[in-house]
Structures are given as structure tokens and as C-alpha cells.
Amino acid sequence: MKEITFSVGDHTLRGLESGPADAPILLAFHGWLDNAASFNELRQHFTDYRFIALDMMGHGYSDHRPISMPYYIWDNVADVRAVVAALTDQPITLIGHSMGASIATLFAGAFPAMVKQLFLIEGLAPLVYKADELPSLMADAIVKRERQMSKTLRPYACKEDAIRARVNGRWPVNQQGAEWLIERGLKETPEGFIWRSDPGLMLPSIVRLSEDHVTAFMQAVEAPVSLYLGHEGLHDESWDRRIELLTNCSVSWLPGNHHLHLYSEPAQAIAVAIREQL
Numbered sequence: 001m002k003e004i005t006f007s008v009g010d011h012t013l014r015g016l017e018s019g020p021a022d023a024p025i026l027l028a029f030h031g032w033l034d035n036a037a038s039f040n041e042l043r044q045h046f047t048d049y050r051f052i053a054l055d056m057m058g059h060g061y062s063d064h065r066p067i068s069m070p071y072y073i074w075d076n077v078a079d080v081r082a083v084v085a086a087l088t089d090q091p092i093t094l095i096g097h098s099m100g101a102s103i104a105t106l107f108a109g110a111f112p113a114m115v116k117q118l119f120l121i122e123g124l125a126p127l128v129y130k131a132d133e134l135p136s137l138m139a140d141a142i143v144k145r146e147r148q149m150s151k152t153l154r155p156y157a158c159k160e161d162a163i164r165a166r167v168n169g170r171w172p173v174n175q176q177g178a179e180w181l182i183e184r185g186l187k188e189t190p191e192g193f194i195w196r197s198d199p200g201l202m203l204p205s206i207v208r209l210s211e212d213h214v215t216a217f218m219q220a221v222e223a224p225v226s227l228y229l230g231h232e233g234l235h236d237e238s239w240d241r242r243i244e245l246l247t248n249c250s251v252s253w254l255p256g257n258h259h260l261h262l263y264s265e266p267a268q269a270i271a272v273a274i275r276e277q278l
Contacts, residue, residue: 008082011063015054028053029100035060037180045271058198060184073126076103091116098123109217118225122233129208141204155192177262218245225249230256
């Protein structure tokens, strides 16, 4: 693997690249608070492809957005468009996990001609706010943001403490996955080790799309979609209605949790399934 950078306006997006420079491109987007290393296990099965995994804005080694600018998921669509334009003038294949899957779906809905195929892992479309609940949810988010903006990160004494925290986090990962994510996600300060990701990512959303908005994006997707879900993942019955909105979507169930692509056996199964469709 080697580092790769993209200029997006006044900011820089960074990521990890592997494979031949002239090979077909696979562009991958990670989940919330993860980074490009999220695809280290999966990329091992695509040595004959140009596999590029981004650190999305505010994550890993990529720049942070301005402190006054909230992290809205739709802003990633413009970032992705800039990256795709820098890579190719042909339709591109996208891989997304969790938040990254939502970003891939929004991009494919907004720019259907730029997307050849979508491979989504434990994610499909963004979280929403109900329209009639938006005023109270907005007020609650603004108050919470005011309180949280004054808080500071508590550092870890050593990397091992951070790895243990990541292994046992809200969405657990295995030891190897945690080590990969920590390598790009942690930085050392005089006080100890802190997360490299922008603390602003932890603030509640003031605004989210509505279900009608998400429906419109999904109905605009023209590329075939392959969705991979873990038996212990985040799927619930609300996903089924969204899946039906897609004109060409296949669903595969595999052993594993929300980060199944960081485990060798399900990652290999996902890779085999993807390669059969490329």
C-alpha cells in the first residue's frame, strides 16, 4: 500500500492505494469514525485492481472541515465527485461500509452516469429525521452541540489502551482490525494519545435528510447494487423497504457483525462475490 492524496477545494483528502496504476479502479469509503485502513483485509483479495480507500473528510489523515462547519453526510458527495473526476472519466465502481455505503448511495443517486456498480457492506442509506420532528430535534442538537463544544478529549496513556477501547467499542472489531484502524486513527500528544478524527464528528446533526429525500436518491440509482449484511449486524425491518426502492439490488447474508469485512472469512466471501460481478 502507498499513500494517495486528492485536492478538494482548499482541503486535502488522503487515503491508501494498492495494485497496478493502470488496473480497473475500486474506490472505497469507510464508516463513521473509521478510516481507510478499514479495507486492509478486503483489499488483499484485489491485488489485480487499483484499490483506493479514502480517509473521508475529518477522518484519518484527511483534513478537517472548518470548525464552524457541521459534518453533514451530503457534503461528502461533492468530495467524492472531485476524487472521481481526478481518477477517471469513466463510470467507477464504489465500495462502501456503513456511513461510506450511505455516501456511495447518495453519490450514485445524484450522479448515476458516473457509477458503474455499488458494493455496500452493512449500510444502505443515511439516517433520517421525520419532518414533523425536525424543529424539536434541531433544538435538541443545537443545545447538545453548545455543551459538547467545550469538552476536551481524554487522552489514552498508551496505544494498547486505545486498541482495547476500539476492540470493545460500540461496534466491536477484532484485534487486527483495531490495530489497523488505530495506526491511522491515533496521534501522540504531550498529554498522551488522542483520536486523530475531528471531534466535530461526534456532535449531533442539526439537520438530516427526510425519508422522502432518501427515497428520491435511491430511486435515482441506476447502477446494480450488491448489499452484504452480517448476521449480527445493524439490519432491521426498515431496511427492507429501502432495498425494494432499488431497481437492481441483491442481498447476501454472512456470518459476522457490523465490521464483518475486517474478519478474514467474511471478507474473503465478500471479495469472491464482488469479483464474480465485476
